[in-house]
Amino acid sequence: TRTADMLSLLPNWPAFSVFMVATLAVGAAPGPGMMFAVARSIGQGRLAGAVSVLGLSLGSFMLCLAAAFGVAAIIGASQIAYDGFRYLGAAYLIYLAVRVLVVGGALPGHDGKPHRDSLGRIFRQAVATNLMNPKSGMFYIAFLPQFTDPERGSVIAQFILLGVIFNVTGNSINLAVAYFFGHIGDWLARHLRVWRLQQWFTASIFMAIAGHLILADRR
Helix, strand or coil, rough: CHHHHHHCCCCCCHHHHHHHHHHHHHHHHHCHHHHHHHHHHHHCCCCHHHHHHHHHHHHHHHHHHHHHHHHHHHHHCCCCHHHHHHHHHHHHHHHHHHHEEEEEEEECCCCCCCCCCCHHHHHHEEEEEECCCCCHHHHHHHHHHHHCCCCEEEHHHHHHHHHHHHHHHHHHHHHHHHHHHHHHHHHHHCCCHHHHHHHHHHHHHHHHHHHHHCCCCCC
16 A cells, blocks of 8 residues: 555664654754744744744755755755855845834734734745755755665655655644744734834844854854
């Protein structure tokens, strides 16, 4: 059956256990994706946080495909390409931070609520945020190949299957964290006097992620 065929692509239980422990550890560690989802949850509530996680998941899957077919390997082999990608990602996050302060801090509209980005815009920002973090792609290259074996079948199929498991596990954690912080966002929506403080907090998170990308190296 198709399910049996998929299971045959997975490593044996001891190796798969190691993979899952590492996947959970990496997923639980605060990173750019989780912080982006937290910022959006605090800024616009649980739904915005959930949409952010969906965007992060799509971006992560695209990186998995790129790594599986060797595109990310090219970036990994070129210091110029690697640096250019992470600087572009940092610049994009700085743009988001400025936009939060300028647009998000505008006067409330006719409904008495501050400006809010559409869910579509948040989704696209989340995808771009993950795609412009080269360390995500580098992680797929450095981590997943250790658990593939040509004797089990297509290495590309194994790579993608493991990547999907890693993606779903990590973003399930991100979703839980975003949901928790979304309660703060819902409260802020009812207390407009502290909205501006929240905008600065969200912008600070975006700037911190940008700084992380700028200062990061290949390790």
